[in-house]
Amino acid sequence: MHVAKDTNWLQQPEQSQNSESNTKSVDSHTPQDEKPQPEQTIEIPQEDVKVLEDLSTTQFAQDLVKLFNHGNGPSSNDANTATSPVIDDKPKRAQIHQEVRRIFKSRLETTTGHDGVIIANYVSPRKGKKSRGRRGQPGDDEPMGEYLHFTLYKDNRDTMDAASQIARLLRVKPQIIGYAGTKDRRASTTQRCSVRHQRKRALAGLNGKLWGIATGDYEYQEQPIHLGQLLGNEFVITLKNCKMADETAAQSPSERLASMRNNVEPALKHMSSHGWINYFGHQRFGTHDVGTHQVGKLILGDDFEGAVNALLKYDPEIAAKAEAGQVPDEPSKKDDALRHLACMLFQTGKDLNRAVNVIPRRFAAESCILRHLTRMGKNSARDFAGAITHITRGLRSMYLHAYQSHVWNHAASQRYALHGSKVTKGDLVISDGEAQPAAAEQDQDGDEIINPVEDEEDAPLRARPLTEEEAASGKYTIYDIVLPSPGYDVVYPDNEIGQFYQEFMGREENGRLDPHKMRRLRREFSLPGRYRKLMQRFLVEPSVEFKLYEHDTEQMHPTDLDLINGAERNGIERKRKRDQDDGGPAKKIKAGDGEAQAEAKMERANSEQDATSSNGAEAKAETEPSAEPTKIAVVVKFQLASSAYATITLRELMGDRSDEATPTPSDEGVDNS
Known part of the structure; x- marks a missing residue:
């Protein structure tokens, strides 16, 4: 269901290798000649x-x-x-x-x-050995505050993975590293984080030790950063090898670029003015044969055996190859193959203990289930309810939220199909005096932070249906309308959309559930529900660039780390030029002289690059005539509220006519961050 006006739609091949994505969040010393003394034991009253x-x-x-x-x-x-x-x-x-x-x-x-x-x-x-050093160079760089705030930069790693790696080197628990929201793995991202009881020097010392991770902008604060302290996210996304739907081979690259500009810029402007349906992104529903929303449906229907079987579903062919030792060398594919093997060993009863030993640790749900079901041999093999509750709270809640999102997406499609942007009787709005739907429980992808049972102190938002007079008054617009995710603490639209919830959830394929009966005997499976805006808009005006290029490995937009490294290189170059202008003697490079080493390294890199560029240019001039690049990249930059999905924004821009409410296999290669 699309809101944008009809246009000549932008097309892009598979995004897995032809895209770039940048995301950022919109948010006394011990004397040196003395040994540190241990603190005196304090008597506890x-x-x-x-x-x-x-x-x-x-x-x-x-x-x-x-x-x-x-x-x-x-x-x-x-x-x-x-x-x-x-x-x-x-x-x-x-x-x-x-x-x-x-x-x-x-x-x-x-x-x-x-x-x-x-x-x-x-x-x-404080660790005593860190306080020893030369006079005037203390190990503790300054008085330490309770929490050290810092900017985390990462490439192709998700936030939780980056936090775990940092915690491992700091020798602390990952839980003491706080962040406002999770950033996806398939992007270059920056965000503010906090860590308790750490020195700036300790964190800065990790730079260069962790692949794809860097930190900076250190500052001590009295409070940590909590999940949800996020207004939104800024995205810079590059779509490569783009084509228009009616493009012909006879058009030159310049003509194709001009045609693309004439279509994409008005489409983006239309989206900025009118918005789009605020769907939950397809990544919320998973990419395996059994979607996460289907697992959630089974859990809510108390079919715990079905949920376990869905989570342990495997491919017999892959499992057989893995059992025969035919395992791929690539780590991720190897883990996938071992997962199929472990699930097969358990499901067929061939070797329960080996199943537990084989399953890779990164498959957290499967690992929890197998450990629980094999803890007492075959005597515990049918404790399916216990196995589901043994899964970490975060994963359990992901399945339940996925089902809620599945229902919400279909309800949103139905609402817009029936009434479009017209406000009608029975539509829901947040009650007067209530705050807007909060982002305090959501991450950058619009996912509710893992907490299926809200804390009692949370003040839930209240919504109410509009009367016929209110709907016709002009006081409310489509941007005020909200829809609930199914739960026991929400009201449903007082019109045909409310009836749609009942009919849709009652279908066999949707679990035969009742939206008005969402409490469960197990409290962790009781869903209160939440309200979500029907429509979404940009926080600020978006921008778009069009670039001709030839090779898909070309980088179209610098990451934040690229900009920092570029500034450092420029600073070294300026200092070197000043030294040369002053006629000063060349600096000898000594071990530990980081600046001199950096200068020398840069000199070598520059000379090698100049030589390579020169030789490459000469060779190219001899063998290839100069030609205009033939591929087109579109670089879009926009800001979204934390409840919005960038994948949905891109689908709207690209005119994807597939059903937004239903996940498709093609979504596996698409990322939103």
């Missing part, structure tokens, strides 16, 4: 110990005190933890977290495991 005993157990309280005293002692480098028994009461767990922070002055850090246990670790304020 007995009344505080009693508080911890009352909230948990005497053993856990004693373990916390022991962990704290051990951390303050001379052997604080030892990695010890204290673990509570299982605590199902969420408010009690929250109170324990608060009391531990208060009693131990934030020296103990607590996290909640997936099974409801609380794990405490000692957080050292």
Whole structure:
């Protein structure tokens, strides 16, 4: 369902290798001649110990005190933890977290495991060996604040992977690295992050040690960055080898470029003025044979065995080859083959233990299921409900949200097909005095942050249907209309769209579910639902460039890291030129002289590049006549709210006439970030 006016649509071949994508978020020292002294042991008041005993157990309280005293002692480098028994009461767990922070002055850090246990670790304020150095060059670069904020740049890595790699080298838990939203892997992205109890120097020292990751812009703050503290995202996306739908071979590259400009610029302007349907992006529904929304449907229908079988579905041919040792060398393809093998070994009952050992760790859902179903041999092989609940909360919620998104997309298509941009009786708007639908629970792709059961303190938005008089008054426009994702805490449109929810979800292929009965016996599967704007628009005016090129490996737009490195190279070049103009002696290159090494490296690179360019140009001049590049790249730049999908924006621009509400196999090679 498209909003844009009819036009000669832009076409692009598969995007997997012919696109570039950049995304960014719119948001005293120890004396040097003395050995550092360990902190004195602090006596914990007995009344505080009693508080911890009352909230948990005497053993856990004693373990916390022991962990704290051990951390303050001379052997604080030892990695010890204290673990509570299982605590199902969420408010009690929250109170324990608060009391531990208060009693131990934030020296103990607590996290909640997936099974409801609380794990405490000692957080050292400073490693003594880092404070030793030459006079005037302290190891601690400045007083450390509670949280170090920094800009994270990454290439072709997702946010959680980058955070995990940084945490690994810092020797901390990934959970202490905060960010406002997740950025997709298939892009070059920048975003602000925070990490607790770290020095600038420690983080800067990681640059160059992690492939595709760099950090900078360090600043201490008293508060961390939380998920949802995001207004939106800016995208710079390059579509390569683009063609118009009615393009002919007789047209020259310049003529094709002019035709493309005459069609794309008005289409983009039309989108800017009128907006487009705010669909959930197809990546939300997965790229495997069984979509994530189908797994969610089975879970909501209490068909846990069906959900497990869907998640463990495998290709017999791939599994057979893997069992015979025919495994690809490429890591990602190798992991895929081993996944099929592990699922086959379990589903056929051939070797349950080997299935657990073979499954690659990156397949988190399958790993959790196999470990749970094999923990007691065949006696636990049919505990399907337990296996689903054993999956991490984030993944469970992804399946449920995918089903909600599937229903929402179809409802949005139906709403626009029936009434277009006209406001009608029964349409929903956010109630007067309520805030707009918040981005505080969403990441850059519009995905709700993994939290299927909203915290009780969250104030849910309220919506109401318009009366016939209100709909005709002109007070409300199509940009005010919202639609709910199915849940127990939402209202549905008081018109045929409300009836559509009932009819659509009640179909056999959609699980025979009732939109008015979304509570489940298992609280984590009860969905309150949320409201989402029907229409989406750009935050600022978009821009577009058209470029002729010849080779698909050519980079059309610099990444942020390219710009930084370019500025550094220019600075070195200017300094070298000043030194030459001053007639000063050439600098000797010594180990540790980073600037001199950088200059020398740049000189070699420049001379090699000049020689290569010269030789290449001469060879080309002798063998090839100069020709105009034949391929066209379109570089679009736009800003979207955090609830919007860039893939949907591109589909609207390119005139994709496929059903937006239904995922298709071709979506696997398309990315939005």
